[in-house]
Amino acid sequence: QVQLVQSGAEVKRPGASVKVSCAASGYTFTTYDISWVRQAPGQGLEWMGWISTNNGNTNYAQKVHGRVTLTRDTSTSTAYMELRGLTSDDTAVYYCARGNYRSGYEYWGQGTLATVSS
């Protein structure tokens, strides 16, 4: 069965970086794009960006552009999201999701809570 398993919770200081992994299994990794979506406490869903697992092409939301980098490792079927220059506004649960804007996101990771606090 399709699974996306994310790395564990993180606590970071303001100004630091966080890197979250998303390990895919149960399907051919390079067949589907991966997007990253975050959700601040008590807030709605915010799309951060997308990576083509096939060729590595990326597209980022303007709000995080310049601070976020999406990468993937096809040898381990793992996608990564790195966010730099963290502020308290970046405290959120970060999700990876398989799919794209055309088909929707059918499979989601369990979420990774990243807390930014001094």
Add this chain to the structure above:
Amino acid sequence: QSVLTQPPSVSGAPGQRVTISCTGSSSNIGADYDVHWYQQLPGTAPKLLIYVNSNRPSGVPDRFSGSKSGTSASLAITGLQVEDEADYYCQSYDSSLRVVVFGGGTKLTVL
């Protein structure tokens, strides 16, 4: 504020029917980009409920249905059940912003 507008909350009694609207503009839903709906139970990841406007993934009860017209879309839930109490989000694509957009979410309360 979100690019796609949803009511913050809706409610209904068990067995009733409720609808949740998702209003966009000419650069997203009105530009013929499809709409998808997600259900998020407390403390869990979102679950795809409706894809491409009106299609249900395997395992989603037919009590859930979606539609799209013009610059808006709607999610209808019939035969409300207590377990339907959750947050619901619509999602599309915006060609002006060149990003995936979500609605602000609607909290469904089953009275």
